[in-house]
Amino acid sequence: MKSEAIVSDTTQIEARSVGKKYGKFHALRDVSLGVSEGEFLSLLGPSGSGKTTFLMMLGGYEPVTSGQLRLDGQDMTTWSANQRGFGMVFQGYALFPHLTVAENIAFPLKVQKRSKAQIVDRVAQMVEMVGLDGHADKKPKALSGGQQQRVALARALAYEPKVLLLDEPFSALDKNLRGQMQEELRRLHRELGTTFVFVTHDQEEALALSSRVAIFNQGALQQIGTPAEVYERPANRFTAEFLGDINILSLAGLSDAPIELPTNAAAFDTLAIRPEHMRLATDTDANQLPATVRDRVYLGSKSRLLLETRAGEELMLYFDNGPGVPPPAAGTELRVAWNTPDSFAI
Template sequence: MVNTTQIEAHSVGKMFGDFHALRDVSLDIKEGEFLSLLGPSGSGKTTFLTMLGGYQNLTSGKLLLEGQDMTNWSAKQRGFGMVFQGYALFPHLSVAENIAFPLKVKKWSKAQMADRVDQMIEMVGLSGHAHKKPKALSGGQQQRVALARALAYEPKVLLLDEPFSALDKNLRGQMQEELRRLHRDLGTTFVFVTHDQEEALALSTHVAIFNQGALQQIGTPTEVYEHPANRFTAEFLGDINIMSLDAEKGGVAGTKIDLPANAFAFDHIALRPEHMRLAGETDVNKLPVTVRDMVYLGSKSRLVLETKAGEELMFYIDNGPGLPPPDLGAGLQVAWDTGDSFAL
């Protein structure tokens, strides 16, 4: 099962009038993957997802399902499950009836349907709520019903468009755990739209990053976070420190630095803040900086450091036992391992 390519997008494009909502998107989705489509608002995530589901036509390119051209298949022919951004439950139907709905459409027998509905209700932790109407449920509970309904007939692929965006932080965390568990237990392919970087990194086996209708990079969470393909991806996925290389490209801010291999071809090096530390005796890369600001965040504090070239770096220190935090204006030396830096 694992490693079989299930869905292929070949140069998929979408125009609305003369506006290019998506251009030239090519990617593969393997069976059982949890792929997140990640990008800022308006980057084309929903457009791509609805085209996968068959709810919207392509302007150019094609889509394959298990090697067959599905570009012109209807949503029904594709048979993917879909969870929309709102919960889109039928308000006049109970929880059980909502979940049974797609099974009814598929003409399951009464007995089969009842068994399956019970099983789904149990799976999403809603035992005891079967007879309630959606409006008698919390947001998280409604979202579980939407999930159960989409998974009831065991679709091969489940498409989810920001399913947790309306939930508060705690509930969101719970639902994320639930979704991970469902994915693990069912082995269904999930394609999940989000604009939340942490959510994408935490849930997915693979992340596809979109910006302005173009696919920027696709890879495992570690690949895209640790080895971003470009500046957009680097900055979009989390805090990043970017330093200009000196004109002769031997270092940064007048300090000689051991640079990553291809740095000569670029003007900047970049480094995630968590790969930066206070310099010790044996460190090779030691950059003198001045503390310009400090924000207390509970378990840690975020420092803004300024290099001799006037560039700002973000740096975190743990607020535990150990050294007291430095004073504003204090001079420090920070260090990092060359392999953790990359050229941009």
């Protein structure tokens, strides 16, 4: 990752070796990345990985203890949140409970001392944009979680910030509403062209929404890339295991099997293959590995097979429950296969 150029013509925000220490504890160390204008970047990681700390530092809500943050080529490390002027959607929304929807959205505009007429226009526009027509005079408590989320979005976007930061905005919503709000967020991003930086611990959400994903673990940036890049070519074992399911085989156990290794295998000691890239072998397949079925889980259109190799390593693959062919039962000896380009050494 370090060798990759992080600055390009469209870079809007740049982090240079940014770190955060609380006393002796490193919450975040040495994060360098660039965010392009109009990008949708997700910061993904388990809790305590430093992703929210990084977002708060981007927004100016947490002081940076080492490194530098730049905005459009200027050093913004010491700027206050207000000077940076980013929109922010807090976890739990942080709406003003005593103000109506319209007053909540108008608050930042009043702070900016815009004219009354301008404020009224803009508030009406925002209320419509997030689909809250008819709710403008309600207090946040009278709204559902999804509606409160919309108010928070409208308030953060009201003053047309160049960058919108979102801290786990959907974590409090149920699954259906989540999907709906994700769609909404994609639409807003498309329509506005604002840069979105989005913190989540939900990998599906990150892959579905973002143009790029930055993966954090234990206070360090693990990998940054498009969803396809990070999923299909994880840089390390953490990323591989954190995103989706993965089969991991030790290279030592494969030395006598007829297997073609990926080109970078010499430098590493494990081979990784996504379950969906593995299948039951036919005689013509190149990479074949014998295994025994340990368990079978029926999932409707598919069955999930849990296998064990001769070296005692566990594998998982999906079997399509097509017409006529029953999935192999527990105890069956079989061979699995994959295409070399789908495997990678880590």
